[in-house]
Amino acid sequence: MDHAYRVEINRILQQVEKGTKAEDIARNSYPHIEKLQWLSAEEGNRETASAFFQEGNNLEMHVAPVYRKQKLTGYLRFDYHRSLVDTNGLMLRTQLSLAALFAMLLGVLLYLRKHLLKPFDRVRKLPGELAKGHWKGIVKEEKSRYAHDFLLGIGQLKDSLDTSRRRQLELEKEKKKLLLSLSHDIKTPLNTIQLYARALEEHLYTDEAQNVHAAHQIQEKGKEIEHYVEEIMKQSRHDILDIQVQNSEFYLKELIDKAVHAYKEPLRLRRMELVVKPYENLLLKGDLERSFEVVENIMENALKYGDGRRIEISCYEEDYCQLIRIFNTGNTVSDTEFHHIFESFFRASNSEGKQGNGLGLYICREIMRRMNGEIFAEKEADGMAFLLVFPY
The missing domain is CATH 1.20.5 (Single alpha-helices involved in coiled-coils or other helix-helix interfaces)
Known part of the structure; x- marks a missing residue:
């Protein structure tokens, strides 16, 4: 039951008791009160008093006495309606x-x-099983659009790990065979060197021509051993750079957005400024994922060896090629070291005490060349820059 009318009656009574006349009360502020009448206590006409207390309409009625300073001054009649709520x-x-x-x-x-x-x-245990190399089953695909892409990616990761493991085993077998073969081949010239060296040490040759011949044989067999060592180094380098590149086409914006998305938060946490200058979104030839590996390696080097102030990416065209220039502020390498930064296993003096194996830029150059591109380095007064060259 709605009792809002009671609240309105009490408010009007309070106003009247404070001295407000009944006719001065703003009735529109009290939607439940339809009519308000005043009867003075000094009214002596019985007919007026009788009419005052008599119900004469379909509305409900309430009469309330009004006191001022504990003295009855009159009566207020309220004709009201109340809203019924079910x-x-x-x-x-x-x-x-x-x-x-x-x-x-x-x-x-x-x-x-x-x-x-x-x-x-x-699949909650699957990542752990994959990491241990124990998973041999098939990742079942799901119809759910939420889990489909995740499980599809897990399946592709499993296949990629399986392929990598099989290839690693094959490479290990081939490497062992090669080492065994080269070890056997090295023994022959090594024995010859040892034989001639002992003869010279013990002065077995009395003729000068025989001594010269022995020294010449030692030199020749040394070159033969050097050749075998080069084969071992070549094979090791080939294993490291067994990189598959799938050349196709991609837009420059895809590569730039990928780099910005990956490094925006790490750079923000380090309070480093990342500046990407405006560029034209051209179609490039190459492998998007491998291209990002190159950019990623350069960005990581900027974080490691830069001074933590700024990294700037700019793009421009030159000789029918798209150039991406990545510059970072910081100390540069010496002129002597600068000419060797793209060599395998080379580490400059500024890398002392920092993790790395000296292969990053070497691999970057190999990737760019396999995409028919190139990478160059530039020294500036306040930092280093790397130029990635992509063909159209």
Whole structure:
């Protein structure tokens, strides 16, 4: 039941008791009060008093005495209406709404359980098994669009790891065979060297021509051993650079966005400024993923060896090629070291105490060349820059 009219009556009574006249009260502020009448306590006309207390309409009526300084001054008659609210109906509608909301929430939870939680629960141990190399099964694909891409990626990762492991085993077998073969081949010239060296040491040759001949044989067999060592180094280098490049086409923006997305947060945490100058989104030839590996290696070097102030990426065209220039502030290498930075296993003096193996830039150059591109380095007064050259 709506009792708002009582509140309005009490408010009007308070105003009148404070001295406000009944006719001065703003009735539009009290929507439940339809009519307001005043009867003074000094009114002596009985007919007037009788009419005052008599119900004469379809509205409900309430008469309240008005006191001022504990003295009765008159009566106020309120003709009002009250809004009836169907409490039972409201309660029923509320319960039905809550039931519908609960049913919808339950449906959402069941849907998430079936299409999101269950698929991920089935593969929650898979990353650990893959890391240990124990997983030999097949990653079952899911129809759920939430889990499909994730499980598809896990399946591709598993296949890639399997292929890498098989290739690694094959390379290890080939390497052992090569080392055994070269070890055997090295023994022959090594024995010859030892034989001639002993003869010279013990002065077995009395003729000068025989001594010269022995020294010449030692030199020749030394060159033969050097050749075998070069073969070992060549084979080791070939294993390291067994990189598959899938040349196709991609837009420059894809590569730049990929780099910005990967390094925006790390650079923000280091309070380093990343500047990407405006560029034209041209179509390039090459392998997008391998190109990002090159950019990634250069960015990592900038984080390692830069001074932590700024990295700047700019793109421009030159001689029918797209050039991407990545510059970082910091101390540069010496002129002597600068000419060797793209050599394998080379580490400059500024890399002392920092992790690395001296292969990063060497691999970058090999990747760029396999994409028919090139990479160059530039020294500036306040930093280093690397230029990546992509063909159209």
